[in-house]
Amino acid sequence: MRLFNRTPPEVRAAVEAADRVLTYAQGPDGYVVVTDRALYLGGTRLAWFTVDRGVWDEEGLTVVTTDGREHRARLPEPGRVPEAVRERVVASIVVSQYVPLDVRGGVRLVARKAEDDRMVWEFAFDAGLDPQDPGLRALAEQALEGVRRSFGV
Secondary structure, eight states: OOSOOOOOHHHHHTSOTTOOEEEEEEETTEEEEEESSEEEETTEEEEGGGEEEEEEETTEEEEEETTSOEEEEEOSSOTTHHHHHHHHHHHHEEEEEEEEEETTEEEEEEEEEOTTSOEEEEEEEOTTOOTTOHHHHHHHHHHHHHHHHHHTO
């Protein structure tokens, strides 16, 4: 049994100096590295506040960012990566509140803590609602102000 689990130099070299490696796994396309501030998939760095969710299957990890983009990493032996990804995504969420807007539906207001400690808010409208509709946007902005006041953020 090894007393210390040292991070390989190639894993350390793949991440920014300010990021602390929590866990990693090697796949056929390179390393997946979980740090305290970001997820590294090959050469792509995804700050935790930009990660909406991670989905696992028998072949690996699919990460969906808050702007809807998908990133895929084949990872047949993930080790502790799945639990670390889940923990970091959940830890980035400060507020998640659903607010009904009108008879057509509502919006989920989500605040995530960015790396510089600012709050980044996003609107997740119910299916079928047009996020570009000015009337709905105005209702969502009003709801956001109420949620910000009630949570003090």
